[in-house]
Amino acid sequence: MDEEIKLIDENGLRVDGRRFDELRPVRIEVGVLKNADGSALIVQGRTKILAAVYGPREIHPKHLSKPDRAVLRCRYHMAPFSVEDRKSPAPSRRETELSKVIREALEPAILLEKFPRTCIDVFVEVLEADGGTRCAGVTAASVALADAGIPMKDLVVGCAAGKVDGVVVVDLCDIEDKYGEVDVPVAYMPNKGLISLLQMDGILTMEEFEKALNLAIDGCKKIYEVQKAALKRKYDFTEKLKREADKSEE
Amino acid sequence: MSMVGGRRSLVIPGEIIVEGNFRAGLNTYLENGKIYSTVMGLAEIRGRVVSVIPIKSYYIPKVGDIVIGIVTDNSPTYWQVDINSPYMAILQVSDALPRPIDPAKENIRKYFDVGDVLLAEIALFDKLRSPLLKANGRGQGKLKGGILVEVSPAKVPRLIGKRGSMINMLKKELGCQIIVGQNGRVWINSVNEKLIDLAVKAVKIVDEEAQTRGLTERVKKFILKGKEKIDLESA
Numbered sequence: 001m002d003e004e005i006k007l008i009d010e011n012g013l014r015v016d017g018r019r020f021d022e023l024r025p026v027r028i029e030v031g032v033l034k035n036a037d038g039s040a041l042i043v044q045g046r047t048k049i050l051a052a053v054y055g056p057r058e059i060h061p062k063h064l065s066k067p068d069r070a071v072l073r074c075r076y077h078m079a080p081f082s083v084e085d086r087k088s089p090a091p092s093r094r095e096t097e098l099s100k101v102i103r104e105a106l107e108p109a110i111l112l113e114k115f116p117r118t119c120i121d122v123f124v125e126v127l128e129a130d131g132g133t134r135c136a137g138v139t140a141a142s143v144a145l146a147d148a149g150i151p152m153k154d155l156v157v158g159c160a161a162g163k164v165d166g167v168v169v170v171d172l173c174d175i176e177d178k179y180g181e182v183d184v185p186v187a188y189m190p191n192k193g194l195i196s197l198l199q200m201d202g203i204l205t206m207e208e209f210e211k212a213l214n215l216a217i218d219g220c221k222k223i224y225e226v227q228k229a230a231l232k233r234k235y236d237f238t239e240k241l242k243r244e245a246d247k248s249e250e
Numbered sequence: 251m252s253m254v255g256g257r258r259s260l261v262i263p264g265e266i267i268v269e270g271n272f273r274a275g276l277n278t279y280l281e282n283g284k285i286y287s288t289v290m291g292l293a294e295i296r297g298r299v300v301s302v303i304p305i306k307s308y309y310i311p312k313v314g315d316i317v318i319g320i321v322t323d324n325s326p327t328y329w330q331v332d333i334n335s336p337y338m339a340i341l342q343v344s345d346a347l348p349r350p351i352d353p354a355k356e357n358i359r360k361y362f363d364v365g366d367v368l369l370a371e372i373a374l375f376d377k378l379r380s381p382l383l384k385a386n387g388r389g390q391g392k393l394k395g396g397i398l399v400e401v402s403p404a405k406v407p408r409l410i411g412k413r414g415s416m417i418n419m420l421k422k423e424l425g426c427q428i429i430v431g432q433n434g435r436v437w438i439n440s441v442n443e444k445l446i447d448l449a450v451k452a453v454k455i456v457d458e459e460a461q462t463r464g465l466t467e468r469v470k471k472f473i474l475k476g477k478e479k480i481d482l483e484s485a
Contacts, residue, residue, distance in 0.1 A: 037306075038306075055336065056308060056336040057336055058336065058337070058338055067378065109263075109264075111288060115308070115336055116377055117337070117377070117378075118336040118337070145263075146262055146263050146289075146290050147290070147306070148306065149289055149290060149304055149305065149306030149307055149308065150289075151263070151277065151288040151289050152263040152264065152288060152289075153263070153264060153279070153286065153288065154263060154264030154286070155262065155263055155264050189264065190264070191264040191265065191266060191286065192264070227262075228262055228265075231262045231290060232260055232262065235260060235290060235305050236260055
């Protein structure tokens with residue numbers, strides 16, 4: 001590999017031609033899996049993640065149940081074909097951690113006390129990884145939860161910021177994540193203005209950190225609009241009826 | 251938002267429905283004078299109460315509800331019944347049969363077996379234990395034959411309609427036996443299989459378009475059209 005990797009070119013553009021505050025194109029589809037109670041697919045640049053929600057349902061083993069609320073269980077998993085070198089399908093240390101991180105990012109949004117003694121299972125399956133999978137995973141999982149009809153205080157959106165070649169940028173791709181300096185993933189509840197996940201890997205000055213956090217939150221707000229549009233598109237029956245009426249007229 | 255006065259709009263979890271002097275009804279919460287939705291559904295303002303009718307919902311047992319269950323397991327003295335809910339229900343032998351039986355001598359599987367469809371009532375549910383059923387009332391017990399359709403539990407009130415307008419129309423126009431369980435299961439039976447088919451389609455339309463206006467009339471038209479087709483085919 002070339003030891004001198006230029007992540008920001010002379011025009012200030014990044015490796016994939018984006019500006020520092022530009023997100024990758026995001027697409028979300030709702031209800032892609034038939035057997036799950038709720039599901040969503042997110043495509044963010046070359047990152048592609050499937051999220052499925054099952055429940056609330058009976059919890060097994062029974063002793064894990066909580067008498068006053070539901071238990072949220074989360075599984076983040078990368079498909080063996082999601083990265084360049086085949087990844088062993090066995091859950092790695094990193095995946096176990098990300099499962100916990102995603103669970104803790106979603107937990108404050110869900111009204112778990114509505115379903116005591118049950119469990120809600122969230123599966124986040126990474127089909128193609130190109131950076132920002134934990135954030136995209138949170139985004140997709142919260143859409144899947146909404147699709148499953150699980151009561152929530154707010155949707156949760158994930159978006160990362162970071163520093164590459166000395167510039168604070170938003171929504172890092174895999175190369176920027178690997179060869180850049182800092183990665184700051186953030187999960188955010190846009191209507192409540194609360195942060196439910198904040199990590200930082202690398203060192204930033206106070207000013208840089210604030211800049212990165214604001215960029216990530218701005219990114220979250222933009223992705224939230226995509227989430228909203230995706231959910232509404234699926235369930236807007238007046239639209240659907242109109243479309244059907246148009247079709248029958250033709 | 252311009253929906254005061256009964257207009258409904260589609261909302262997602264966390265969306266602000268309205269600000270000001272309102273009270274939070276079903277599936278909403280109030281914070282700092284703003285009312286937020288907690289589910290995906292249709293927001294509605296009636297008087298000063300804001301509520302959301304969910305698109306997908308889960309059946310939470312309520313004492314006295316008539317439900318349609320499917321037997322999933324049996325032990326010497328009780329059956330385990332799936333009532334389309336996050337909670338599994340229990341039906342004790344003493345709450346199901348008219349006379350006591352000796353579990354040591356008789357196997358209860360000869361009354362209800364795994365896979366049987368039951369019409370039962372929620373007898374007890376306190377959120378600490380599994381809901382208890384009873385099935386010894388009139389018309390309760392095993393449902394033989396027919397077909398089972400599932401709709402969203404939130405749509406059950408629409409399927410019944412105001413004072414039973416929708417369900418009575420369906421029964422009258424189709425001449426089928428139709429039983430609606432509060433848990434979103436609908437049992438349909440008739441000697442004419444084509445009519446059952448038509449009834450299933452009609453119920454699906456109600457489930458999908460529950461929130462639209464003039465639904466009863468539209469379903470009625472659909473049934474009349476379907477019946478004409480059946481008559482033509484048999485003639």
